[in-house]
Amino acid sequence: MKSLHYKTELKNWIHLLRWNKPSGRLILLIPAGWSLWLTPSAPPQKLLIALIITGGIFTSAAGCIANDLWDINLDSKVKRTKNRPLASGKIKTSTAWGLLVTALTLSLLIVLLLPGSSRVLCLQLASASLIPILIYPSSKRWFKYPQALLALCWGFSVLIPWAASESSLSGGWPLISCWLATMTWTFGFDTVYAMADKNDDKNLGLHSSVLSLGGNAKITVSICYFITSVLLGFGAFKADTSLVFWPIWLIASIGMQREIHLINLNAISTSMISRHFSNQVLLGSLFLLGLILSKVN
Template sequence: MPAPGAPIPDAPLPDALTGHWVDTRAPRRLRPYLKLARIERPVGWQLLLLPCWWAAALAAIAGRQAFPDLRHCLLFLIGAVVMRAAGSTFNDIVDRKLDAQVARTRGRPLPSGQVSARAAAIFMVGLSLVGLLVLLQFNRFTIWLGIGSLAIVAIYPFMKRITQMPQFVLGLAFSWGALVGWSAVFGRLDPPAYLLYAAAVLWTIGYDTIYALQDIEDDVLVGIKSSARYFGRHAQAAIGGCFLLCVLLIGGAVWLADGGVVAWLGLAAFAGHLGWQVSRLAQVTPVLALRLFRANWPAGLLLATGLALDALLRFGI
């Protein structure tokens, strides 16, 4: 049975893209599973993918190659979609009772009764196996590195119950691609990869704090912890600090990888976009918070494009 007050099954969820094909054209029997996988909310896999592409492009600069490895970039894309789906399904299984108490999430497939926990678990295992097949296409070091991220993924759903900063743990998981993208090329980790990883963690804390601003009132009532609650009226300054440190660390990675002018221009464009986001937080509303959160996809693409073009212009022409 749907949770009390849950939206009508098949209705678009509040943070889904309006008019997405999952809600309008997908077979009705598949819609709950596509929503478990967050297919109609693509920003999640997009943000998971970006550190992979940043690292691939930075590795091309460091290796004096004209292009990031396009095969790797395609595998990262597939892996990001599949593993974000698996991780979101696991998160929803763990959080199904809490989600039933939050207005934005009570219409999700599990709390609304559209999918059973058992069916969701089977779906998650299937997705994880596809993710494993993708991971097995890389070198041995990268395979073990990718497997190592599973411990962080496993503990993340429980963090909002025991720590004021679950976004930090999310950052550790969502930024793992910065390590994998580098090791896929070199078969090892070097200082630029570590700096890029730390930067991506801070970026994740920043943008997910913006996302958490949507739910701050419900989170207080239910007892869910978040960085938005922790920072409180200082959230704008805290997010700005995270973004500033993120840009500085990426600058260090670009410098160590011997990035050129275009790489620095890409970083400057990324920094400018983050600054614009912070400037809009003075009078944030749930609608604006979601918009700013989603804006991190084009922001991250500016950096990825700058790094990739730097490699092309310097080593491909």
């Protein structure tokens, strides 16, 4: 009986951390990969890659817990989120706070394990990132474009890996382009993600870019994806990537536009949004594959 209890508790913890949904973790790690493979030092060392991946997983977990703590009373009223562990009462609030502190502590430990020459800068960036990460979940209550704040959070997934690799943020256009591309991509895919909750958000008096943009939401996402492709291409060009990158870049760029074209605003479903989100992970990974191949050849 105790064994079954512990298994159920572990399952609830995994769901709280969203570790049962790897796409959400990968979509944070992909821009970190773009950053590492656009640096002058690319290809990055294996240990650095491992630390960035581990840190990203713990930071993402902290963000998910913070989100559910903020929304514990709202999630139970939204169809997509009503069965989340905190909203459904499967996990106590005190347990969630304990897991949040643990995730943040482990994230800090990862930063302290980074190369000594970059540790202070990375610690400063990690500390700065905590502000938008912890505030973002509340933004849907007071900000018409909460997806923009999430985009700012995602931007740190570019800055910290770059700083860890180069011990500075003097990366020029490759860094600037990657950072901006990550934020426009994030605003785009999270706007699509918010489409699933459009009616619930409206009924609860919450904000989202979907509600704020209205009928312009789909074209705005298309523009965001276009800007993402252009910025990544420009950053790759400035980073002297080899020719192998460009056919892959073109395929991924076309793929992004195709995915938003397939969204039917008159028949939005959770499965449609989930498929779009998963495909963005694949397309973002395709950009990363192009960068990797361009550096190993």
